[in-house]
Amino acid sequence: xxxxxxxxxxxxxxxxxxxxxxxxxxxxxxxxxxxxxxxxxxxxxxxxxxxxxxxxxxxxxxxxxxxxxxxxxxxxxxxxxxxxxxxxxxxxxxxxxxxxxxxxxxxxxxxxxxxxxxxxxxxxxxxxxxxxxxxxxxxxxxxxxxxxxxxxxxxxxxxxxxxxxxxxxxxxxxxxxxxxxxxxxxxxxxxxxxxxxxxxxxxxxxxxxxxxxxxxxxxxxxxxxxxxxxxxxxxxxxxxxxxxxxxxxxxxxxxxxxxxxxxxxxxxxxxxxxxxxxxxxxxxxxxxxxxxxxxxxxxxxxxxxxxxxxxxxxxxxxxxxxxxxxxxxxxxxxxxxxxxxxxxxxxxxxxxxxxxxxxxxxxxxxxxxxxxxxxxxxxxxxxxxxxxxxxxxxxxxxxxxxxxxxxxxxxxxxxxxxxxxxxxxxxxxxxxxxxxxxxxxxxxxxxxxxxxxxxxxxxxxxxxxxxxxxxxxxxxxxxxxxxxxxxxxxxxxxxxxxxxxxxxxxxxxxxxxxxxxxxxxxxxxxxxxxxxxxxxxxxxxxxxxxxxxxxxxxxxxxxxxxxxxxxxxxxxxxxxxxxxxxxxxxxxxxxxxxxxxxxxxxxxxxxxxxxxxxxxxxxxxxxxxxxxxxxxxxxxxxxxxxxxxxxxxxxxxxxxxxxxxxxxxxxxxxxxxxxxxxxxxxxxxxxxxxxxxxxxxxxxxxxxxxxxxxxxxxxxxxxxxxxxxxxxxxxxxxxxxxxxxxxxxxxxxxxxxxxxxxxxxxxxxxxxxxxxxxxxxxxxx
Numbered sequence: 001x002x003x004x005x006x007x008x009x010x011x012x013x014x015x016x017x018x019x020x021x022x023x024x025x026x027x028x029x030x031x032x033x034x035x036x037x038x039x040x041x042x043x044x045x046x047x048x049x050x051x052x053x054x055x056x057x058x059x060x061x062x063x064x065x066x067x068x069x070x071x072x073x074x075x076x077x078x079x080x081x082x083x084x085x086x087x088x089x090x091x092x093x094x095x096x097x098x099x100x101x102x103x104x105x106x107x108x109x110x111x112x113x114x115x116x117x118x119x120x121x122x123x124x125x126x127x128x129x130x131x132x133x134x135x136x137x138x139x140x141x142x143x144x145x146x147x148x149x150x151x152x153x154x155x156x157x158x159x160x161x162x163x164x165x166x167x168x169x170x171x172x173x174x175x176x177x178x179x180x181x182x183x184x185x186x187x188x189x190x191x192x193x194x195x196x197x198x199x200x201x202x203x204x205x206x207x208x209x210x211x212x213x214x215x216x217x218x219x220x221x222x223x224x225x226x227x228x229x230x231x232x233x234x235x236x237x238x239x240x241x242x243x244x245x246x247x248x249x250x251x252x253x254x255x256x257x258x259x260x261x262x263x264x265x266x267x268x269x270x271x272x273x274x275x276x277x278x279x280x281x282x283x284x285x286x287x288x289x290x291x292x293x294x295x296x297x298x299x300x301x302x303x304x305x306x307x308x309x310x311x312x313x314x315x316x317x318x319x320x321x322x323x324x325x326x327x328x329x330x331x332x333x334x335x336x337x338x339x340x341x342x343x344x345x346x347x348x349x350x351x352x353x354x355x356x357x358x359x360x361x362x363x364x365x366x367x368x369x370x371x372x373x374x375x376x377x378x379x380x381x382x383x384x385x386x387x388x389x390x391x392x393x394x395x396x397x398x399x400x401x402x403x404x405x406x407x408x409x410x411x412x413x414x415x416x417x418x419x420x421x422x423x424x425x426x427x428x429x430x431x432x433x434x435x436x437x438x439x440x441x442x443x444x445x446x447x448x449x450x451x452x453x454x455x456x457x458x459x460x461x462x463x464x465x466x467x468x469x470x471x472x473x474x475x476x477x478x479x480x481x482x483x484x485x486x487x488x489x490x491x492x493x494x495x496x497x498x499x500x501x502x503x504x505x506x507x508x509x510x511x512x513x514x515x516x517x518x519x520x521x522x523x524x525x526x527x528x529x530x531x532x533x534x535x536x537x538x539x540x541x542x543x544x545x546x547x548x549x550x551x552x553x554x555x556x557x558x559x560x561x562x563x564x565x566x567x568x569x570x571x572x573x574x575x576x577x578x579x580x581x582x583x584x585x586x587x588x589x590x591x592x593x594x595x596x597x598x599x600x601x602x603x604x605x606x607x608x609x610x611x612x613x614x615x616x617x618x619x620x621x622x623x624x625x626x627x628x629x630x631x632x633x634x635x636x637x638x639x640x641x642x643x644x645x646x647x648x649x650x651x652x653x654x655x656x657x658x659x660x661x662x663x664x665x666x667x668x669x670x671x672x673x674x675x676x677x678x679x680x681x682x683x684x685x686x687x688x689x690x691x692x693x694x695x696x697x698x699x700x701x702x703x704x705x706x707x708x709x710x711x712x713x714x715x716x717x718x719x720x721x722x723x724x725x726x727x728x729x730x731x732x733x734x735x736x737x738x739x740x741x742x743x744x745x746x747x748x749x750x751x752x753x754x755x756x757x758x759x760x761x762x763x764x765x766x767x768x769x770x771x772x773x774x775x776x777x778x779x780x781x
Contacts, residue, residue, distance in 0.1 A: 055081040063099070072096050091115040091125070117141060132156045132173060134781050136740060146173030150191065154635075154676060155733055156740075156781070161191045167675075169193050180237075181633060183207040183217060209233055224248040224265060238265030241630070241672045241706065242281070253281045253670050253704055254628065263728045264672075264706050277317055280668070280704045280726045284761050286356070290318035291381040291390025294359060298377060300467045301399040302368045312346075312379050312393050313361040320383075322354035327384035330362045333392055334376040334567075335598060335621075341377065342367035345384075372401030372435060374503065374542070376567070378600075391668075392623065395600040397467070397503075397544055397569055399459075406432040407439045407463055415443025420485065422449040432458050439463040440480035440507075447482055450490040457501035457543075465506040471547040471572045472508050479549075481508040486515045493537035493560075503544045504536075511535045511553035513580065521554060526585040530556035533588060535578065537562055544569035553578035557589040558609060561596065564658075568599040579610035582636045582779055587611040590629075593619060594648070595657045602626045608637040613679075614669075615644040617657025619698075622664040629671045631678035638678035640777055642671045642708065646687035647695050659687075661698025661720070673707045677731040680776025682708030685722070686715030688749055689771045696720060701759070709734035715749040715771055723760035735781040738774035747771075 059069035063078025063085075070076050076084040079099030087093045087101035092110040094103055102108050103116030110121035117126070117139060126137035128145070132152035135143045148158035151170025159168045159176055168176040169188030179185040179193035184202040186195055194200050195208035202213035209218055210233045220227065220235035224244035227235045240250035243262025251260045251268055260268040261278035271283035277290070294313040302308055312330060322328035330346040332338050346362045354360045362379075369375055377396040382388045408428035414421040425440065425447075432438045434456040441463045453460060462472070462480040472479035484494045495509050511533065516522055521532040533555030538545065539562045546569065550558040558578040561568055570591065579588025590609030593601065596619035606613045606629040613629050629642045645666065647659025673679035682705030687693045699721040705711045711727030714720075727745040734741045747769035748755070757764065 057081070072099060077101050092121075115139075130158050132158055134735060134740075142739065148173040151176035154735075156735070164188045164191065178633065184213075207231075222250050222252075224250050240265040241670075243268035254626070256281065263704070263726065279724060280670075280702045281728075282726050282762075284724065286317070286319050287389075288319045289381075289383060289387065289389040291315065292317050293391040293393050296379075296393050296396075298396055298398065301401075301403055304368060304372060304401055305370045306368045307365055308368070309363065309365055310377075311361050311363045313359055314381055314390070315359045316354045316356055318389070319356060321356070322348060322352075322360065322381075324348040324350050324352065327386075328354075329382055329384060330379050331382045331388065333378040333380050334395065334600070336388075340369060340375050346379075368398075368400045372399075373501065374399055374544070376569075392625075395569060395571055395602055395623065397546075401435070404433065404436045405439055406436050408441070411445065412441045414445060415441055418446060420448040421445040422447040422451060425451055425482075429453060429458060429460065430455060434458070437461060439465075442478050442480055444476065444481040444483055446485045447494060448485050448487050450493060451482065451495045452498065453496070453502045454498040457499050457503075459503040459505060460507060461503075461505040462507060465547075467505060467546060469506065469547070471574065472506050472549045474508075474549055474551055474574060474576055476508045476510075476549070479506055479508050481510060483510045484512045484516065484554075486512070486519060488512070488516065489519070489521050489532065491531040491534070493534040495536050497536075497538045497540050497543055499543075500541045501543060502540055504546070504548055505544070506547045508549040508551070509535045510549075510551055511558075511578070513552045513554045513578075516554050522586070525555035526583070528585050530585065530588075532556075533579070533586075534560060536560070538565070538568065539563060541566040541568070544571070545573055546571045547573065549574045549576070551576045551578065553588045555579050555586050555588050557592040557611075559590075560592040560594070561599075562594055564595040564597065565593075565599065566597040568593075568596060570599075570601045570604060572603050574605045574607070575609065575613075576605070576607040577609070577637065580636050581610035581638045581777075584779065587640075587779065589613070589615050591615070593617065595619070596622050598622065604628075606630075608632055610637065610639055612641045612644045613639050614642065615646070616661075617646065617648045618660045619645075619664050620658075620660055620662050622661075624664065624666040624669065626668040627670075629669065629679075631672070631674040631676075633674055633676045633678070635676075635678070638673075638676075638777055639680065640689075640775055641681040641684045642673065642679040642705070643669055643682070643703075644684040645695060645698070645700070646684065646690075647693035649687075649691050649693050656693070659693055659695040661696070664698040666698065666700040667702045670704045671706065671708065672704075673709070675707065677707050677709050678777075679708040680734055680736070681710045681713050682706075682727065682730075683712045683725065684715070685720065686713065686717045686749065686752070688715040688751075689773070689775050692716060692772070694718075701725060704728075707731075709776055710743040710747060710771075711745040713747045713749075713769070713771065714752050714755060714766070715747075715769075716751040717749075718752065718754045719756075720754075721756045721759065723757060724762065725764075726762075734776040735778055736774045736776045737778045741771075741774060741776065743776075744769070 054064035059081035062069045065084040075086045077087050077096035078084045093101035094116045103110050105120040110116050114121040124139035126139045128143035131143045134156035137143050150160040153176050166179045166187045171191035185193035186208045197212040202208045206213040216231035218229035218231045223235050224238045226248035242252040243266045245268045258271040258278045261271050262268045263281040271278045276283040277286045292315040297311045332344040346364045374397045379393045381390045411424045437459045524532040535550045535553040536559040558575045575590040580586045587610040589611045590606045590613040593616045598621045600623045602625045604627045648657045650656035671682045695717045696719045701723045703725045705727045707729045709731040711730040730745045744767045746766045748766040
């Protein structure tokens with residue numbers, strides 16, 4: 001290569017790769033002047049092309065690059081056959097305008113010494129050396145390219161090879177890999193994931209163990225360090241959302257006792273060493289009155305007007321001793337003080353005295369209503385004339401009358417076939433009499449069209465299941481699974497319930513998001529028309545979804561309770577993997593409730609939903625309790641928020657919601673956003689990140705938020721009672737729609753007022769924050 005060719009090649013390489021750090025240090029590259037002096041233009045291989053091969057006569061409309069005419073762009077800018085310029089290669093310009101390089105925001109080239117930014121010309125020089133895309137450039141902007149010899153973590157920081165760990169590994173500006181997330185590797189070695197025992201990645205199908213590659217698959221999920229990994233070794237790290245006991249066993253928060261209490265792989269503490277009780281993973285001072293629900297024995301169905309025995313067992317976990325003289329009783333709920341079953345109170349005997357730590361089994365006779373249908377059965381402790389207290393019993397819905405079962409035999413041959421079963425299943429539902437149990441044989445059913453329960457109330461369930469059988473899981477084994485086909489294009493749900501009094505039990509609805517990702521429905525989703533992506537919609541009062549699964553919704557929501565709805569029960573369901581977080585418009589809520597009244601949403605497993613996992617627009621006299629929400633490590637499976645009590649504003653159709661939570665308890669919900677902090681906000685009371693609306697009233701207590709980016713946020717809320725909520729391990733920042741946002745455990749917006757913290761036993765301190773118009777965990781960081 002000649003001297004001139006070598007000089008020109010060096011210039012071209014610098015221009016094409018935009019090596020800005022030298023310019024920021026004062027070393028300006030004068031592309032046009034040097035090329036004019038040399039009389040050549042540089043090609044990719046470094047050799048020159050004489051200008052005569054491309055000039056004004058042959059290239060009147062464009063500029064010359066590599067001896068050929070080319071259309072103008074920001075990287076190829078010029079006129080009348082002149083040499084093309086790269087407007088992005090110098091500090092003073094960023095765009096091409098009619099053949100001249102200018103700064104778009106200023107409308108002209110910036111002065112020497114200034115730099116062109118999105119806001120105009122500035123004396124601030126962005127610094128993106130050794131930084132990743134999305135990092136702060138020092139001038140109120142973000143870096144647009146990776147300049148990192150190591151890998152880039154979730155906070156857009158460059159992790160050099162010397163500082164890498166098994167969970168952050170990689171080179172060349174790629175996203176950091178987690179060597180522990182693959183069975184084939186376990187450590188990072190100079191930017192590459194390897195199996196430490198062999199020095200390289202194990203072959204496909206084998207797993208890395210402490211002794212080398214093996215066909216055995218170690219299992220350390222939800223285990224503590226030191227636990228048996230199933231392959232003759234022990235787990236090296238804790239993967240436990242609860243605490244670790246002396247035997248290296250993980251004790252989940254929901255299963256903890258006063259003797260074993262703690263959070264996120266902490267060593268379990270014994271709350272009994274003082275006057276304490278385990279509450280949401282923390283040892284807390286014991287209340288005067290408190291109760292824990294232990295069990296109940298109740299039939300799934302009973303005859304009209306029949307009498308039968310039931311038992312409800314409660315544990316006294318407060319200081320006070322329960323006696324009849326002090327008017328401690330078991331009382332009816334849903335609605336409070338009802339006499340649906342012939343009585344509203346169950347008394348202690350005069351001789352009974354239930355002290356702290358003791359259990360009381362209430363055994364009593366009830367009388368069923370005389371009209372057929374579903375009736376709620378729920379109880380809670382109270383001190384008459386003073387207060388209700390403690391946990392409620394299971395929110396059961398018992399059928400009164402003789403069950404009329406209609407098995408959909410016509411669909412049996414369609415199970416596990418690639419044949420549309422929608423019309424056959426629909427015919428079974430439509431033909432069944434009102435109040436019947438329509439049973440679908442277990443198996444997978446392909447649906448080209450929506451299933452509707454619209455003309456009369458029925459219970460739609462898997463064959464030979466009852467309310468008290470174990471719930472369906474995501475595998476669908478033993479349950480009827482409704483799968484949207486690739487051609488499915490109906491709106492507002494794969495399954496819609498439009499009839500009051502209807503019930504869904506032991507049914508799996510699968511939106512088939514992967515099989516529909518390239519369809520017209522997906523295009524609607526990407527354009528924010530998310531009604532094409534729903535799995536289930538419930539537009540009904542006195543209806544229920546129990547023991548079921550809604551998963552893989554294309555977009556929108558796994559299940560929507562639409563409008564102002566009374567007495568809806570959503571209990572013991574799995575709501576999982578709905579939507580995709582990192583594609584515009586393709587995200588999905590898990591459970592969406594517009595405006596509930598006297599409704600219960602409890603004991604659901606809610607995992608990896610990608611908009612808001614569990615969101616309400618209002619709920620009066622409701623129970624939002626004992627739900628377990630979690631996220632895995634993938635960004636595509638993360639959410640903007642986990643639990644959100646907010647209000648939708650009025651739109652053109654007047655479809656706003658009340659934001660009213662009067663009489664509603666939000667309690668005992670456990671949120672674990674995972675090791676990568678995959679929830680933007682764990683527990684969000686308010687709306688201001690999206691819009692300003694009125695959110696008020698209700699009680700929020702005893703919830704756990706672990707590993708969210710922002711833990712608990714109270715934002716433009718008033719007249720709400722908030723206490724004893726545990727927030728652990730928040731992230732330091734969130735990559736939000738407004739840029740990088742500092743986060744904390746407990747935050748409160750300046751417009752919040754009359755929030756009652758007086759019952760809080762933690763002495764929680766809230767940081768004043770402003771999230772207005774700033775959506776956390778943004779989808780395109």
